[in-house]
Amino acid sequence: MYLEAINLSKKYGNFYALKNLNLRVEGGKCVGYLGPNGAGKTTTLKIFTNLLRPTSGDAIINGYSVQKELKKALKDVGTLIETPNFYPYLTPIEILSMLCDIRGADRKNIIEALKKVKLYEWRNTKVKKFSKGMTQRLAMAVALVTNPSIMILDEPTTGMDPQGMAEIREIIKELKKEGKLIFMSSHLLPEITDVCDEVAMINKGTLLLYDSIDNVSSKFLSNSIVAEFLEPVRDIKPIQELPYVRAISQINPYKLRIEFSGNAKEQYELLNSLIKMGYKITSYRSEGLALEKAYLKLIGGDKIE
Amino acid sequence: MNDFVQMLVISKYQFKNYIRSKRLLTLILITLAIVIAYIVVVHIYVDTSYMEVNSFAKDWVSPISFLIILAALFFGGDAIAGEYQTKTGYFLLPNPIRRESILWGKYIASFLASAIVILIYWAFAFGDIYYYYKEINSALLYSFSISFLFLLSLLALTYLFSSLLNNGTVAIVLVAIIYFFVFSIVDSISMLTGIEPWYSITYGASILTLVFEGNYIGDYPTKQVIQVGPNFTITTFNPTINEGIAIMLAYFIISAILATIIFHYKEMK
Structure with missing residues (x-):
């Protein structure tokens, strides 16, 4: 069919x-x-x-x-x-x-x-x-x-x-x-x-x-995650030094946006590192859908390879 | 699935729609109102012993054209256009069914519903004429048959307008204006211009009552010129029985073909 x-x-x-x-x-x-x-x-x-x-x-x-x-x-x-x-x-x-x-x-x-x-x-x-x-x-x-x-x-x-x-x-x-x-x-x-x-x-x-x-x-996986913590994060420097991390912005004391390089594997390793460092993470998710990203990119005019 | 069976399915549900929407009932009530009013008036004011049977029958038949036009409007005006206006076409059209089966299925339902109304009227007409004159003559049977030919052709023309338009209400109003005004105006203009209005369906349908003229069917003048002033004449045309039938048949065939083609290619945007 x-x-x-x-x-x-x-x-x-x-x-x-x-x-x-x-x-x-x-x-x-x-x-x-x-x-x-x-x-x-x-x-x-x-x-x-x-x-x-x-x-x-x-x-x-x-x-x-x-x-x-x-x-x-x-x-x-x-x-x-x-x-x-x-x-x-x-x-x-x-x-x-x-x-x-x-x-x-x-x-x-x-x-x-x-x-x-x-x-x-x-x-x-x-x-x-x-x-x-x-x-x-x-x-x-x-x-x-x-x-x-x-x-x-x-x-x-x-x-x-x-x-x-x-x-x-x-x-x-x-x-x-x-x-x-x-x-x-x-x-x-x-x-x-x-x-x-x-x-x-x-x-x-x-x-x-x-x-x-x-x-x-x-192809369009989001390289940005939003992590939420049980306790306020007072110092973001240790996190900045983690592998794959490119930039961090603090949305509020309990919430960080972390931009990283890599795909799903690197995203997982980053989460693992945060837990090992003792952070109590209550939420950890990609920011936006990959499909949304693809949609916006393509409708914006860029062609996918 | 057979095209013919699909057409009958469409007829069945279209007819059900006429019953549920009370359109059929409304037109039957209008018909009964006309019939009752006529019977009462005749009984009170007319001495039928001084009237010829044909003259009495002609008075009965005259309102039939009006009823046929009403039936065409009630049952045919929005039959196709309504599918586009009310978006029921999104349910009906994306099915494995030819548009021709849809159109003709609806047409059959419209014809049957109209025929019921017209038959009710005729039943009273036959009954009343027989009550007073104890006879049903051939002119009456001719007129009876012609009324159904007129219904066939007028419905086909109504379906043509309904196929052309996307709005059921506009289709009904437009068709009403054309039938009640435009054709009458065209017929009147012919009297002044002296050109026979063979292109008018109402001209063709005038044989419905013309059959009652004269000593035998078709015994009436087809053209009369009246000198009104020194340079002005009025010409009255009457179609022969054959011409009237030919005009109505032509309307039926041409309208039916055009309606079918238009609906076949009509898009639902």
Whole structure:
């Protein structure tokens, strides 16, 4: 199972929303699609779901062109694009039944899908009474109910409260374990780091990076940690003399920002040295996410090697 | 999944929407109000023994055009545009279903809902005419058949507007203006210019009542010129039965093809 964009472009007048995008995502995994507003994320997903037509190029799903062989291409794909609205006079059960009927799928998964997104109790309530968060949960159930192998999700946690966001992330992790291919866009870097195995970054319609989260993390690992101490640190000189330490700034008597040279191994050795010196450390963490660093660097204009 | 079965699924849920949203009920109530008002007026003020059956039937049939226009607005105006305006398209369109199946599925549901309303009206019309004259003549059956052809063509035209626009409310208002004003103005202009308005659907649909004119079906003048002043004439046109049918069929075919093509390529931005 795979999704592939081949020289995919979408032009509005003189503006390229997407420019010669070449990207292939394949296998049972979750791929995060990152980029700032207007980068071309939703445009890509809309082309893959036949909501937009490309100016040139092709969007392929499992060997079928979405534009030329729509039914075959979308047969095994669950979608959540933007926050869809539903027919207000139907109930969640009817909405999901409609979808199953359109797709010729068994209705047996409906109850399970509603339980998964915590809408079972609302199964017979008309959708017009739903809040935005509930609508988003139903949209997730719509994507799940036919048990597709591929899922295209456009900011799936938009409009949800923190608990709802966490629940949707757990669902996505479960789907990943079931071997599904999930291609999801998001603005939330921690979400991508938490849920995805790979990340594709796009800006101004052009793909900047496509790699595993691990590789991106090692390339863009933060060289700055924030350490918190149980007792105030009165003298920072001994710490400054430790190997790998390049600079220290005291945020407050209990908190230091330590910049060091090296990667994860050096970061670990630095922690070890501090403990051996007798410091009582209550917290020791990298400042900022590696993914965030990569994102800011790439969107800022620098290309990764 | 078969295209035809998918189309029927769309029809089923579209029809359910008409029932749940009370659109169908509202139009049935409007129809019943017209029917009851007409029956009461006839019973109190009209002495049917002095009226020909065709003349009585023509009075019954006249409001049908208005009802058909209302039905097209109620059931077709926002059928496609509404998917874009209310964002339900994000649920419906990214599925393995052809846009053609969606459009025609909705069209069938609109036609069925409209047909129910029109049939209710016709049932009362047939009943009342039979009550007074003890006959249902061929002109009435002609008019009955033509009313469904008019419904088919008008719905297709409404679907064309609905496919063109992204806002359901605008689509309904625009279509209402076109049907209630623009076509009437076009028909009136033809009287002054002397050019036959064969391009007007309401002109074609005038055969709905013209069948009741004369001694046999089609026995009426197709063109009458009245000299109003020394240099001014007014021309009244009537389509023949065949011309009327051809105009409505042409509207149906052309509108249906255009609506299908436009919706096929329409993007959800």
